[in-house]
Amino acid sequence: MSIVKINALTVPDEQREVLEQRFASRAGAVESSDGFEWFELLRPIEGTDQYLVYTRWRSEEDFQAWMEGPMKAAHQGGGDRPKPAASGSQVWSFEVVQQAAPKKA
Numbered sequence: 693m694s695i696v697k698i699n700a701l702t703v704p705d706e707q708r709e710v711l712e713q714r715f716a717s718r719a720g721a722v723e724s725s726d727g728f729e730w731f732e733l734l735r736p737i738e739g740t741d742q743y744l745v746y747t748r749w750r751s752e753e754d755f756q757a758w759m760e761g762p763m764k765a766a767h768q769g770g771g772d773r774p775k776p777a778a779s780g781s782q783v784w785s786f787e788v789v790q791q792a793a794p795k796k797a
């Protein structure tokens with residue numbers, strides 16, 4: 693089954709808008725990466741103040757390949773890159789053990 697990689701971002705309140713804007717204009721390259729299955733930017737409502745960048749991949753190898761290539765380009769942006777909106781980040785790794793989707797009507 694798939695693997696999940698979550699980048700947990702600590703974002704000061706006054707930087708939330710900036711962070712969401714950056715994602716709104718993200719590279720959009722991850723969608724074309726081999727083995728990529730899903731992406732979500734999760735805004736915290738309750739229980740944590742960390743934003744989660746949720747990604748799901750066919751395998752660890754596919755994620756590593758993205759990290760070594762397209763990810764770098766997607767994160768570098770232009771040459772005069774502004775100061776990061778996040779003040780900290782942490783990567784969490786999971787294996788999907790079970791999953792379900794709605795039954796087709």
Ligand code: HEM
Pocket residue numbers: 697698699701711714715717718719720721722723731745746747766767768769776777778780781783
């Ligand atoms: C130092 C740690 C990181 C920070 C502060 C960070 C922050 C950001 C920001 C602000 C963007 C929006 C585009 C931009 O401004 O570059 C972005 C894009 C993205 N990040 Fe990260 N990121 C980090 C590492 C990671 C890691 C390890 C993952 C994998 C789980 C990840 C997954 C993504 C994805 C999927 C995109 C969208 C790329 C695309 O559209 O092609 N990030 N990240």
